[in-house]
Amino acid sequence: MAHLQRKESPVLRIGIAGLGIAGSSIIPAFLKHPNVQLSAAATRSKERREKFASDYQAETFHSIEELCQSSSVDAIYIATPTELHTEHVLLAAENKKHIIVEKPMAITLEDADKMIEAAEKNGVVMIVGHSHSFEPPIRKIREIVRSGELGEVRMIHNWYFNDWIYRPRTPEELDTQLGGGVTFRQGSHQFDIIRLIGGGLIRSVRAMTGVWDLTRPTEGSHTVFLEFESGAAATAVYNGYDHFHSTELTYGISEGGPVVSTDVYAKSRRTIDQVGRIEESQIKSLAGYGGSRAKQYDHAENHHPFFGLTVVSCEKGDIRQSPNGLYVYGEDKRYEIALPAAATGRDAVIAELYDAVYNDRPPVHDGRWAKANLEVCLAVLESSKQRKEIYLNYQTAVTD
Structure with missing residues (x-):
């Protein structure tokens, strides 16, 4: 035959x-x-x-x-x-x-x-x-929440402290009207992670943003309270002013995956103090393709990345990331779920596109999902400006 x-x-x-x-x-x-x-x-x-x-x-x-x-x-x-x-x-x-x-x-x-x-x-x-919500630990948290083994999800928190505002920046990255600042650039990751875990449907937002250094005239921080239609609550806290770094709470593991040194206090602030705007843009360009400051992601991701500290609370237990995957705190025991480190969020982005094009698999992170994330970013800025709760209109549910 x-x-x-x-x-x-x-x-x-x-x-x-x-x-x-x-x-x-x-x-x-x-x-x-x-x-x-x-x-x-x-x-x-x-x-x-x-x-x-x-x-x-x-x-x-x-x-x-x-x-x-x-x-x-x-x-x-x-x-x-x-x-x-x-x-x-x-x-x-x-x-x-x-x-x-x-x-x-x-x-x-x-x-x-x-x-x-x-x-x-x-x-x-x-x-x-939104590559950070594609990371295996975040997807696994969503899987556990969806399974119901820990009951309904009740709280989701993502807190990230780093040096974002003092890293070398181009002018548009420091201009909110052009999509600059941590709420547009980094909040979009936070809100995507939170929405994916919680099912997608945010009811309202109450927030305060911070512009604490007028030489960097855009949002360098925000504190956000999000309420889901289900009644679950979430917080997204971001502080990019280069004092405390939350890698001290995430085993030294950064958002890129490698373990970073915790004894370089205020390095980014000191660097920016020493250079002018033209030189700053030149330093930033060296981090692009072929530049001397380009990150070697194919060699650096030794652990699953930590986009700050993420803690999820369900009715019957809590979940957070571990260096190897996840810690689950159930009703009777605490245990670790190890996840293969070979796959990355960027790999999943490409796989989602390929599967949508050739395998007719509807993507999770499509245009309407991204519009809903953008709506949250805009609501955070508006809530801070008006100092009131903003209700949302264009949220979409996760298509698991």
């Missing part, structure tokens, strides 16, 4: 729009997926284009328009500044390219609607890369 030949899975050819920190950080995940080909990139930097073409024998372009028109690209990872996301998503969609766009997806709900409509009209998949 003749053996049936196994049909090979189709290859998804991906191009990267922007080779800064985000664009270069996801490259190892593209290379790891067996059915993804890293085929092109667009950047204004001649040096980065030449290095990328040499490293990956791939096409390079000066403009996003050229990248979107390439016949060698099926999908585009948009890692350009937030204020350009809408323009670049529309370009990609109109050229029938599938899309991963960095968070937050846009600055206004109106722009988010344009992006969703363009993707649907052109029949392409759009995923927003």
Whole structure:
């Protein structure tokens, strides 16, 4: 009897729009997926284009328009500044390219609607890369909550203290109107984690944001209370002013995965004090593709990343991350769930796109999910401004 030949899975050819920190950080995940080909990139930097073409024998372009028109690209990872996301998503969609766009997806709900409509009209998949909610520990917490083995979820907390506001920044990252500040840039991760664990449907937000250093004129902190439609409560606390770091509470493990030193107190603040704005932008550029400060994510993720301290309370127990996975505090015992460290959140982002394109599996992190996260970010800013509770209108449930 003749053996049936196994049909090979189709290859998804991906191009990267922007080779800064985000664009270069996801490259190892593209290379790891067996059915993804890293085929092109667009950047204004001649040096980065030449290095990328040499490293990956791939096409390079000066403009996003050229990248979107390439016949060698099926999908585009948009890692350009937030204020350009809408323009670049529309370009990609109109050229029938599938899309991963960095968070937050846009600055206004109106722009988010344009992006969703363009993707649907052109029949392409759009995923927003809130990569921290893709991490295995967060997904496992969601699995435990959904199973009901600890009863209903009642509280979710994510608290993160670090040096975000004093890391080298480009001007738009310090301008809230352009999507800068910790509420847009980092709160989008926090709210995504909290919404995923809690089922997605936030009822209302009450928040206060902080701009504590006028030389860095955007939100460097926020304290947020979120109420779910289910009655569960959540808090998101973020302080990026480089004093206490919550890695002291997370076994020294950072959001990138490696163990970091805890004896470099105020290093970022001291560095920024010593440089000017032009030099600061130059330092930031060195963290992009091929730069001397670029993070080596393919070597660095020795542990599951800790995006701050996450603690989840259910009726019959609590859950938090451990260095190897999760600690579960049940009614009768405390135990650890070990999770394989090989997979990362970025790997899951790529897998979700691939499965949506070729396996007809609806993505969790689609445009409407991302719009709901953006709605929370905007509500936090508005609640702080008005000093009152803001009710939400565009929340979506998790499609497990």
